Amino acid sequence: MIVGGIDIGSATGKAVILKDGDIVGQQVIKSTTNPVITADEAMGQALEQAGLPSVDHLENVVVTGYGRLQIPYASENMSEITCHAKGAHWMTPSLRTVIDIGGQDCKVISVSPKGAVLEFSMNDRCAAGTGRFFEAMARALDCGLEGISALENQGDNPCTISNQCSVFAESEVVTLVNEGIDVKNIIAGINNSVASRLMSMSRRVGVIEDVALTGGCSKNYGLAKALADKLDITLQKLPEDPQIAGALGAALFAAERLDKAD
């Protein structure tokens, strides 16, 4: 059985192809301004990797993410929350909490032993504490996302960034820069502030171990470290790219639907 999952996020598009329960193609690309083109490009590259000539060779495709309503060849669309839980749980079945930090949303999801969503909490409607926030901070510090993420850049004496609003936090960072504060301490402060926000969201749902991060921002090592410290837990390292968890979850649902139809 060959199925596909697509996750059209606000920042990146992801595609996963599963053959009899194995990942045979996976791709992460930058989102374009057109969700259909993003899906086509991500899926096209994943198909190539899987050695398949076209999407017609997939028996079923499920789509998730912000662009999920636009994809013509998907049989179904599902929410990112359900898909991330499914995908991450497949990677590491001992997970009971999944923290997904994407381009414009972050969610804390409590997962059942079978990988179903028990409870979730999501950021309110601004982009504070998401990829967009880090992009703004990287711009203010002129250090790129890698600079924010790198473990060696996490200063020992983190600044307090009190503003969660991306716009105001950016001016706060500019003020700190102009006060001559060590950039590493500002970076650590930024990651700390997002970690605090995620911690309060996590507390709403309740953190049960094992816990893992998914989504693009899971690659921010500074944030992961700050969050693990605050929650006083060890974050599980996922065996696959945590950014594809949503697309993988969608593909798993695509397979499940076929199983049920049989």
Added chain:
Amino acid sequence: METSIKSDAFDKFVQASSCILNPEIEAWKEQGGKVAGFFCSTVPEEIFTAAGIMPFRMRGTGSTGTELSDSCFSAINCSFPRHTMNQALKGEYDFLDGLICINSCDHVRRIYDNWIRHLKTPFVEVMSLPRKIEQPQIDWYRDEINVLKGQIEEHFKVEITDKNLRDAIKLHNEIRSLQKQLYELRKVDNPPITGTETLAVMVAGTAMPRPQYKALLEELLEDLSGHEGTGKYRARIMIVGGELDDPEYIKIIEEQGGLVVTDSTCFGTRLMWRPVDEDNLDPVQALASYYIYDRPSCPRMYGDQERRIDYTREMAKEFNVDGIIGERLLFCDQWLVEHYMTNLDLKDDGIPFMALDREYILSGKGQLRTRVQAFLEKLEAAEN
């Protein structure tokens, strides 16, 4: 999910709910009728009806921005007063002959101060709503209503007799009873009316001369008898929350397959689930008792959370609800804490709950959709 209701009455309700000044009000004004606006469902509409004045519940419907009102509010004020004030500053409320403001919350309370400085409505008064729900507060509110009654009599040169008041209470109770009948239709598996459609009917009930509204509502109930239902849906949803006058918000939930079958909101059941006591010898006392204690309260009232959660539980049971969505306008502190408590309490009952923030003018539909869809998927996963 749409029922494609074929009913002239329904079409009029949709029109009235989607604008501020509707044709029924225009006709009423042409005949020399007076209209008084009021904020918050705790203002006793019956007083206006008794005075022969049409009460109109204030809204910001149709607003596209807050560029005029932002000079007197701030970006962290609730978007409901900001949009409503903006509509007023644009002249959309020039048809009002009077306005009653109230301290329902601090954001809404400040409309009064801004209104009297910037607008020329001939009669603007403010009521003081108590916070507790015991006898001294009921008596206080009775006095407030009597003060308002006197102010209306003086300004509009009318006399409001006890008989006028009793007749008004009777009319409003009849409307409440008809609205309740409409809700009863939604208890079945395949209701003839959606939540989106119902909200339009409810909003119209605050925006038309009440005798006309009552007649149209009777007509609608007739049109709905034997009407085919909404068809397939994924889950039966109840909405709990505050100022919600926009059917489009409900539509987002219903488009994902969550059929909204009941609510506890102040354009919904809290307005009408219980009647005003018609046997009380003092009709003003009856109104005070109703608005402070008898009807389900909102979280601005102290010490009443237990009754509120009981009401939510009862409604959820009566309407066979699968999950509850807690609606809240951004920055509303009252509903923020209420939803937090509701979530904890409902966990004990095993009723799934999700808080869903919004702005007064519907925006960020994608994010709303994601949350609703995930909630419905969660409900389905729990079933399997």
